[in-house]
Amino acid sequence: MKVSIVGATGYSGLELFRLLSTHREVEIAGLYSQSFKGENIGELYPYMQKIYNGDLRGFHAEKIMATSDCVFLATPSGVSKEIANPFIQANFPVIDLSGDFRLKNPKTYEKWYQKSAPKSEWLQQATYGLADLSPHYASHLIANPGCYATATLLGLAPLIQNDWVQPDSVIVDAKSGLSGAGKMNTKATHYVEANENMSVYKVNQHQHIPEVMQQLKIWNKKMQPIQFSTSLIPVTRGIMATIYAKPNKKITQQELFELYEFYYEKMAFIRVQPKNCFPDLRQVVGSNYCDIGLTYNEETGMIMIVSVIDNLLKGAAGQAVQNMNLFYQFNQSEGLRLSPVYL
Amino acid sequence: MKVSIVGATGYSGLELFRLLSTHREVEIAGLYSQSFKGENIGELYPYMQKIYNGDLRGFHAEKIMATSDCVFLATPSGVSKEIANPFIQANFPVIDLSGDFRLKNPKTYEKWYQKSAPKSEWLQQATYGLADLSPHYASHLIANPGCYATATLLGLAPLIQNDWVQPDSVIVDAKSGLSGAGKMNTKATHYVEANENMSVYKVNQHQHIPEVMQQLKIWNKKMQPIQFSTSLIPVTRGIMATIYAKPNKKITQQELFELYEFYYEKMAFIRVQPKNCFPDLRQVVGSNYCDIGLTYNEETGMIMIVSVIDNLLKGAAGQAVQNMNLFYQFNQSEGLRLSPVYL
Amino acid sequence: MKVSIVGATGYSGLELFRLLSTHREVEIAGLYSQSFKGENIGELYPYMQKIYNGDLRGFHAEKIMATSDCVFLATPSGVSKEIANPFIQANFPVIDLSGDFRLKNPKTYEKWYQKSAPKSEWLQQATYGLADLSPHYASHLIANPGCYATATLLGLAPLIQNDWVQPDSVIVDAKSGLSGAGKMNTKATHYVEANENMSVYKVNQHQHIPEVMQQLKIWNKKMQPIQFSTSLIPVTRGIMATIYAKPNKKITQQELFELYEFYYEKMAFIRVQPKNCFPDLRQVVGSNYCDIGLTYNEETGMIMIVSVIDNLLKGAAGQAVQNMNLFYQFNQSEGLRLSPVYL
Amino acid sequence: MKVSIVGATGYSGLELFRLLSTHREVEIAGLYSQSFKGENIGELYPYMQKIYNGDLRGFHAEKIMATSDCVFLATPSGVSKEIANPFIQANFPVIDLSGDFRLKNPKTYEKWYQKSAPKSEWLQQATYGLADLSPHYASHLIANPGCYATATLLGLAPLIQNDWVQPDSVIVDAKSGLSGAGKMNTKATHYVEANENMSVYKVNQHQHIPEVMQQLKIWNKKMQPIQFSTSLIPVTRGIMATIYAKPNKKITQQELFELYEFYYEKMAFIRVQPKNCFPDLRQVVGSNYCDIGLTYNEETGMIMIVSVIDNLLKGAAGQAVQNMNLFYQFNQSEGLRLSPVYL
Known part of the structure; x- marks a missing residue:
């Protein structure tokens, strides 16, 4: 082909x-x-x-x-x-x-x-191609999801689809490397500006917000607008989406963990972390993985999810190739058997 | 002396x-x-x-x-x-x-x-020496606050003291540079481990949590435990505490801004940012400033505060000198007239 | 196998x-x-x-x-x-x-x-396995060359083998990323120490010097000790060896360029850069390439060679796999068809 | 004033x-x-x-x-x-x-x-204001030296003024942080381009070469063109000039060290390093110091000098203030008593 x-x-x-x-x-x-x-x-x-x-x-x-x-x-x-x-x-x-x-x-x-x-x-x-969760491709026009949206949606899917959270309680505090800002030469991407720095931008105004909301509402009609903060950290690649939400019922740490484990068990590119472990950014960089860590704090009644991806791979080119594989019914991992470049 | x-x-x-x-x-x-x-x-x-x-x-x-x-x-x-x-x-x-x-x-x-x-x-x-908010020093033993605690408390003071927020709604997503991890040679501080990386650690377990809670409860007895996440970003210096909270009454963006403006107007080392502006990390690094940006999202009903400090200055040595100045009634800025090293 | x-x-x-x-x-x-x-x-x-x-x-x-x-x-x-x-x-x-x-x-x-x-x-x-220049492997014991030695020898081979330089004029000013210092937690590899820094170490004392000298003398008996400086730059991967030497005869820029072009033309992993172009470090990182740029300064009578490799690949694991491929007569690129991770 | x-x-x-x-x-x-x-x-x-x-x-x-x-x-x-x-x-x-x-x-x-x-x-x-070596200011027009020129000239002064080196043997391999490239948004200064990278540029063509040559010839008429390489390393501030030269007579390590010690002993801003110690970049960043380390390699007959400065201070604004101090006969350290920001 x-x-x-x-x-x-x-x-x-x-x-x-x-x-x-x-x-x-x-x-x-x-x-x-x-x-x-x-x-x-x-x-x-x-x-x-x-x-x-x-x-x-x-x-x-x-x-x-x-x-x-x-x-x-x-x-x-x-x-x-x-x-x-x-x-x-x-x-x-x-x-x-x-x-x-x-x-x-x-x-x-x-x-x-x-x-x-x-x-x-x-x-x-158009098909919204959130590849790991979209087994059927009816259309010849596939819209590859945004990088922030991918990390956020994969982090939230089990919770939202199973209606576990208060619909107005979701907060996403997302961090991205500079390649997410594109190759235009701007003040924000100047080395002297970005190095040794962290900056918040487009708070509640990022263009990936509506695709996240659209998908969350497909999964669960009750969903209310989410708080969505985006920021730049001084790395070339990677997105970490830290997600907070309040459960709408009594849950335990163990139940939360099992929800994710079971949901993602058979998915090749999603790796739920062991209990009490959170992924760091680099453990997915260079690969098509999305790694997810989670905890439930009984004292504050808050769920915290950390979802990390390589913004250029799972958040862009990797997911696009995965979409092609799924569309043509190739092995979904073909071209994507990339071990993260951890060091 | x-x-x-x-x-x-x-x-x-x-x-x-x-x-x-x-x-x-x-x-x-x-x-x-x-x-x-x-x-x-x-x-x-x-x-x-x-x-x-x-x-x-x-x-x-x-x-x-x-x-x-x-x-x-x-x-x-x-x-x-x-x-x-x-x-x-x-x-x-x-x-x-x-x-x-x-x-x-x-x-x-x-x-x-x-x-x-x-x-x-x-x-x-002992006096808990949150210098900008502690005008009186009764004791000869001054406990200089922790770096995360300083950024968080200065970010929250106006809201909590004025009882504006739902007491169980506070979330702190804090990021620190590597100097915060101290000079011990550990896996976490190895360059190859920390560079091009971001990692979450001590979630809900950081030892600065109790001093934050102790102070919040002094300010407002209703306060409930806060969600407190700490993470490392690949910079040498700086802490950014991103704080989310839900108001306990109807507020506007403008009222929120005025609350902070008025509260911090006369304080030499706290700089509330103009409306719709958030501080980046480097604009305080090398100085004793704490810069605070804020917004209220009417759609999600969420307040977001971004508070940045240099962890080694306002978060440690700078505040310690400020405490000495206050104790001895020197000019509180003496030894601290440091312009940030922005580049 | x-x-x-x-x-x-x-x-x-x-x-x-x-x-x-x-x-x-x-x-x-x-x-x-x-x-x-x-x-x-x-x-x-x-x-x-x-x-x-x-x-x-x-x-x-x-x-x-x-x-x-x-x-x-x-x-x-x-x-x-x-x-x-x-x-x-x-x-x-x-x-x-x-x-x-x-x-x-x-x-x-x-x-x-x-x-x-x-x-x-x-x-x-033992066979000293400088893979690109060692077509025959007589022994079952292959000594994979050092990272600095690989960058230096590949940069110098055409000049030394063809006896173009004054034998006491060679200077190597080499820079390495932190992964070259290994995974031990030391003061030198602490993030706060290495970040925003550059340091010179083991000047004229690096243990890769004798293997370079041994090989240079095999190629050309006249060779005298070379000046060899090693330093750390704040990147995870990569070595840049900048090499200076004085020709022992009248040469031109064009002749120098042709010497290298011809010598390396058919070698899959060595890429001589176009005239007046020098490789940057990242254009080989993540790959098994050694990229070489060169110039002859007519005014100073000095040749300058810049040779870059990924210290963990061409300078270690990549070359080791290439040695295995050559030893077993597999395609020498098998397992090594890695496009550099340029961004 | x-x-x-x-x-x-x-x-x-x-x-x-x-x-x-x-x-x-x-x-x-x-x-x-x-x-x-x-x-x-x-x-x-x-x-x-x-x-x-x-x-x-x-x-x-x-x-x-x-x-x-x-x-x-x-x-x-x-x-x-x-x-x-x-x-x-x-x-x-x-x-x-x-x-x-x-x-x-x-x-x-x-x-x-x-x-x-x-x-x-x-x-x-115009007076060429190499501040540490220019005690007399006849003119009202002071030309502040270039950053690379400052590091190079301070590194070479004792050798050249005392006629210790072969006049055609000097090589300068200089590295600069990105602030040296100015605040223009260009491909070279884009974070994704500069981060985790090192690149050579303007080899033998940098505009600081002629002012170095002009000054070297004032100090010693015999001086021939020097080899001058400039490169970018991923730090915000700092220049390291590594200088190689061959002595024109028999010297010892000790004599070389004493030459520099004696020459710079009384100069407040020049710090000759102890024997066998080379300065790292960060030990001057944030200050007006120029730190110089040196060695003589008896085996190769080569002198090596490492000279480091903060390109924005000693290499620009700091030296400019020092020039003002000297011109107006203020204490030359006024406004410049800056301890390096080592961490």
């Missing part, structure tokens, strides 16, 4: 390339980049020398459909919706890593993204 | 030296270190060459009292209580940076520190 | 495991660790959960020989020589990552390692 | 403010910034809240001369020469931190800076 990557020079695009180039079922048909079309990727990114010798091509939907069987759009929100048209019309498989096709409600999109929404029918048609 | 520092080679001791050596009202009489007695500090710490040429002395209470007017104990919890005896007997001024004299209840001390408690009468006698 | 790893919980051992677990020609028969025998590796290193479920075994040479075809000794210098005996006696294939079998002269070993030397006949028998 | 700072929002300008605000002999008359004129510095840089409440002013030479006694130009190379005119005409004291007035030869300026040169007579008139 042949695949193409659009937006191949962004962080997610580069990771997609890295994963797909070791995938036994696919071959990379082309790398597309509007900003660097015609340039040699090995000259642009010296680490790619002797690995990929092709040139970057300017976007061309027909050429992509003629030469490949599936396309990954690793393009920014706002761009994907502009270029996806010919693929959707042709019912050509698209895995989109932007936020453009994640929300069902066009008005919600417009509110949070400050852009005009994609066609409503496309939004209805 | 002459002062001595015991435990001068720990992180807090070194910072005390740095601050006191520019203080116009005091002279450093001696640096004491049991582990390095007899050694030259410039050889041990080359950055001190041409700054301090004296040798480190072995602890000797009588010598300290004979040569100085005040002693700083920058010794670990468990050590301070063992060596403080002669000073307390003699009513000699002690500023202790350990946790040994912070708690009033000996049983609480024994539970959280896993050590036998200091004499109960000493605990009663 | 089956392989065992002794010293599996050190940094090199963990990396060996990561590489070998994706190698199509081998199966891992056992992980051995004296310090952690009997422990579950997933509990010890949570990042290994769901990846390897076996327990760590105490060292047992007979068991290893009974269950595997080849053993990797990822043990410290001084330990390998103590445990290698039964394997060498049995002519059982050993790939040793320590410094114990790299030097031919026992006296040189004793001078630089401050330990009694292994048997002289073993030293004579 | 009153001083103004032009370019107050750059890294050097901010540091100048920090130093001068504690200087007992001066008062800050105004902060000037063309890019942020009219803005409040506390809003722009929250760390400055409650420290400086004035607004930033647009550049206005007459206003500066009317309100102050001395001006610091913390403006980029190419800008200083454009705005310095009225000050120079009026013989008003200028301390310029850019490269514009450091070189005597206009053609050299044009070659290295790729800009038209300042008036030749201004270049002749």
Whole structure:
């Protein structure tokens, strides 16, 4: 099978390339980049020398459909919706890593993204591909979830689906590495600004909030708005979502642990930590794992969940490849058997 | 006035030296270190060459009292209580940076520190020196607050003292740099372990919890146990305490902001941030400031407070010097007019 | 084929495991660790959960020989020589990552390692496995080169073998990440010590100097002692060796470039950079590549070479796997098709 | 005395403010910034809240001369020469931190800076203010040396002035933190690019080379071009210049050490390290010190010098204040009694 990557020079695009180039079922048909079309990727990114010798091509939907069987759009929100048209019309498989096709409600999109929404029918048609929890893929248009949303939803799923928490008690205090801020050169991403620092940003305003809420409400209609704080910590990769919630009934530490253990037991990429153990960030970096630790504090009556992922893998390119595997019914781990780069 | 520092080679001791050596009202009489007695500090710490040429002395209470007017104990919890005896007997001024004299209840001390408690009468006698909020110093024994406790209490004081929050709703998600873990060489402080990582530790078990609770209950008897999470982020210095709480009445963003503005207006070392601004960690590092940002989310009904300090200054040596200034009625900023080292 | 790893919980051992677990020609028969025998590796290193479920075994040479075809000794210098005996006696294939079998002269070993030397006949028998330049493996005992030595020798080989430089003019200014200092908790590896710092250590005294000199003299008898400085920079992985030398004849930039281009053209893991381009450290991290940039300064008459590797891969585990591939005549890239983790 | 700072929002300008605000002999008359004129510095840089409440002013030479006694130009190379005119005409004291007035030869300026040169007579008139070695200040125009140049020249002065080295043997391998790259948001300064990385840049092309050569030739006419490599390491502050040279006569380790000890004995800001000790970067960061370690390798016949400074202090703002102190015959340490921020 042949695949193409659009937006191949962004962080997610580069990771997609890295994963797909070791995938036994696919071959990379082309790398597309509007900003660097015609340039040699090995000259642009010296680490790619002797690995990929092709040139970057300017976007061309027909050429992509003629030469490949599936396309990954690793393009920014706002761009994907502009270029996806010919693929959707042709019912050509698209895995989109932007936020453009994640929300069902066009008005919600417009509110949070400050852009005009994609066609409503496309939004209805798209599958929200939270890969570990989405066994069926009806559509050819897969919206890959956001990085913060993935960590948060995987951390909350057992609690919310089983209706264990007070619906207005959920707080997410999430931390991300700098690769989450993208490759634009901004004040926030300047080394001198980010190094030896931690900063809170977009408090209650992050664009991943609506997709989290949309999914939580699908799982449990009672859910109320959650408190959602996002921050930058001085690492390149990784997201840690620390989640607090109050149970809506009497529970024990042991019951909570068993809820998660049982729920995630057979899922290859989710690793519930032993009792009283919390994952650190690095134990998933470089891999497609989501590791989850949890505790119930009897004194305060508070549940605490810590969910960690690599934002570029499980939070972007890894989950996208997993979505492709599921869509084509390949082994879901193909191309993703990555041991974390712990040191 | 002459002062001595015991435990001068720990992180807090070194910072005390740095601050006191520019203080116009005091002279450093001696640096004491049991582990390095007899050694030259410039050889041990080359950055001190041409700054301090004296040798480190072995602890000797009588010598300290004979040569100085005040002693700083920058010794670990468990050590301070063992060596403080002669000073307390003699009513000699002690500023202790350990946790040994912070708690009033000996049983609480024994539970959280896993050590036998200091004499109960000493605990009663000690002043808990939360410097910005403690104008009167009745005792010669000042217990300098813990770093996490300082960031948390300064972040919560206006809310709790004015009884604005539901007493069982407080959550503190606190992050600290590695200097907070001390200078012991452990797995957790190994560069390869801490770098590019974030880890949660001592969840609901940190020994600063009881001093926070003790103070919150002094301010407001209704207070219930708080959820308190501590974590390490890969920076050398700094603590960010992110605090969540639910109001016990209808409030607005503006009222919340005014509460803090008014409360902290005249305090030299507390800087409430403009509306919708949160402090980043580095804007206080290298200084004695505590910067506080806040917001009220009308949709979730949640207050969020971000309080940042330099754990070695406002969270240790800086506050200790401020306590000395207040005790001796010097200008409280003397020795502490430090602009943050923002870059 | 089956392989065992002794010293599996050190940094090199963990990396060996990561590489070998994706190698199509081998199966891992056992992980051995004296310090952690009997422990579950997933509990010890949570990042290994769901990846390897076996327990760590105490060292047992007979068991290893009974269950595997080849053993990797990822043990410290001084330990390998103590445990290698039964394997060498049995002519059982050993790939040793320590410094114990790299030097031919026992006296040189004793001078630089401050330990009694292994048997002289073993030293004579061992192959110094500088993998990219060692096509023939006569011996069952392979001494994997040191990390600094690998970066330096690959950087110097074309110049020295072709006798282009003044034999007393070579200076190596090498920088290493902290993983090079090993997993011992020391003052030098404490985060607060290493972070935001750079330090020079073992100047002209590093134990990799004699293996570099031994190899340089094999290549060119005229070679004189080289100046060799080693330092730590605040990164986890990576070595950059900056090499200066004066040519012994008139050369041009173009000739120098062609010398390297031609020499390394067909070598899969060595990437000579385009003219006027120097590699940065990260462009090889996570891979088995050695990237080399070079320039000749006509004004000063000085050649400058920059050679970068991942110290744990090309400088340890990666090269060890490459040596195994060469020894068994597998494809030399098997298990090593790793794209650098550039971001 | 009153001083103004032009370019107050750059890294050097901010540091100048920090130093001068504690200087007992001066008062800050105004902060000037063309890019942020009219803005409040506390809003722009929250760390400055409650420290400086004035607004930033647009550049206005007459206003500066009317309100102050001395001006610091913390403006980029190419800008200083454009705005310095009225000050120079009026013989008003200028301390310029850019490269514009450091070189005597206009053609050299044009070659290295790729800009038209300042008036030749201004270049002749300017004092190159290598503060520790420049006791006499004839001119009102002081050119503050570059950061790399300062570390290199202080490291080499005793050797070159005493004619100890072969004039074509000097190699400087210098490393700098990211603040040296300035506050522009570029690919090189993006956190994801710089973190966990080290990169070589401007090899033999750095614009500090000509001022080093100019000074070395003043000290010793025989000096030939030096090899000068510059690189970025992932720290915010600090420069380490590692210098290699061959002696032109028989020397011993002891003689070399005594040469430096004697030369720098009385200089407050230069600290020659004890025998066999090299300074690490952090032991000067936050201070105006230059620490120098040295060794002579009898086997290779090579001298090695390691010189470390804080690039924003001794390499910029600190030396500028020292130059002001010397010019006005204040105590040269006033405003500069900063203990390094070692942790």
